[in-house]
Amino acid sequence: MANPPETALASICVTCPHRETGLCGTLLGSIAETDPQPRWQHFFSARPGEQIVVRNQAYDDVFVLCSGWAFGYFQLADGRRQILKFLLPGDMLSSLAVFEKSSLLSVKALTGVQLSGFVRSEIRARLATSPEIQSTLANSCIADVRHSTELLTALGQCTAEQRIAHLLLQLIPRIEARNVIREQRYPFPLRQQHIADAVGLTPVHVSRVLGGFRERQLVELSEGVLKVINLRELERIGLLR
Amino acid sequence: MANPPETALASICVTCPHRETGLCGTLLGSIAETDPQPRWQHFFSARPGEQIVVRNQAYDDVFVLCSGWAFGYFQLADGRRQILKFLLPGDMLSSLAVFEKSSLLSVKALTGVQLSGFVRSEIRARLATSPEIQSTLANSCIADVRHSTELLTALGQCTAEQRIAHLLLQLIPRIEARNVIREQRYPFPLRQQHIADAVGLTPVHVSRVLGGFRERQLVELSEGVLKVINLRELERIGLLR
């Protein structure tokens, strides 16, 4: 995971899996025609576990994840934390960063990551004239709200099994959209601690539930790989109806 | 709670407690100068318990609550439901309704309510030219996200006492902003069932926790009134730090 030289970095975002629909690609598409090295954009990277954004701190950039996994979370004073969303390549760290300087969330890298930062003022200027950027942003906000609605319902109303199944089901299509999947084996860099923090359980209990899933031949999770054996049954457990 | 005649309804929204900052007032302010009876706005009311918006159904209007209380929720097939937010006068039922026809949430009236509906196309047209409407909308989205971040953290990480205290603390300043409060007595139309559905507990357990709060002289809740006795201690329990 060595850092590629600066000159190579620009190509990373252009190859974002979501450049067709994502803000990153939308913006880069518009500069390709005009300015190959804009001042209002920069790339950088972070190591696994490194903090990228601190809640309530002010930033002049809007960030897009270009490669790797990250997660947004809310930290409590006593060490507990709630993970609110996992971020995959093409995701904006926070859609509302376009309007608000201070971040609503803390963000940490889960794997090694590469990011793109766009200067907010420039995005807002373009937002005013580009319907494409407008709808990209609106869609990102809608996806965010839809996701947190579901997560809230899962946390408030569902059992441990259902919550974990729901988390997996929510991630599976997003991983599929970004990777070639062979033999139902999905790249999956979360530790059980991350799952626990995301669904409001202890790591110990997560281990027991995943053990149950394995025994029942639903999914197997180890070494950064999620193997999906019985998707139908997983959906029966984890789909919100 | 009889329905006032149509002619009187226009004045209701003008006296919205949040007309200074809310979308409702922002829009009405701009028409007061031009068109006293616009076609792109209409008023209506609903009785206590009546359903106002159905999730996934399409609407041509963006709704603002003018009087009374309502709540947005996600309904599961087996009867469980998660209440995601309580709506007070001046609140948009959903900020993202400006961009998305189909509602992300179901909404029910808690008390008798009066609402204002603005035709979406008209709002979007005005949005393009009015920085005031833009920032009002952005602020509403930001408040929504901030709120669901906190609620998620409370549901995932906190005990029953903390969750209920948190809910009360979240509502208290919003009630204060809309009512004259005497002797720490807040109008509070929620049933224990609503509290339960909002914080992911059973009504029975909510009753026990509230009983504990009463014994300890923190708050008393009965007959639609919340009496706040020891705010400091309530904050010690329910504030997320």
Next chain:
DNA sequence: CGGCAGTTTGATGTTACTCAATTTAAGTGG
């Protein structure tokens, strides 16, 4: 007065947490 919805209370059951020990896996340096 009777009925109904909402709340309270008690007894019991289940889920998930805590604490602690053990196993497994992943590096690290010799």
Next chain:
DNA sequence: CCACTTAAATTGAGTAACATCAAACTGCCG
């Protein structure tokens, strides 16, 4: 390639928090 170290996952036993079930109580309204 192999001890040694460390982080992560697993397992077991005991406990706390919350759910469930059922009954009694309250205030309200017809």
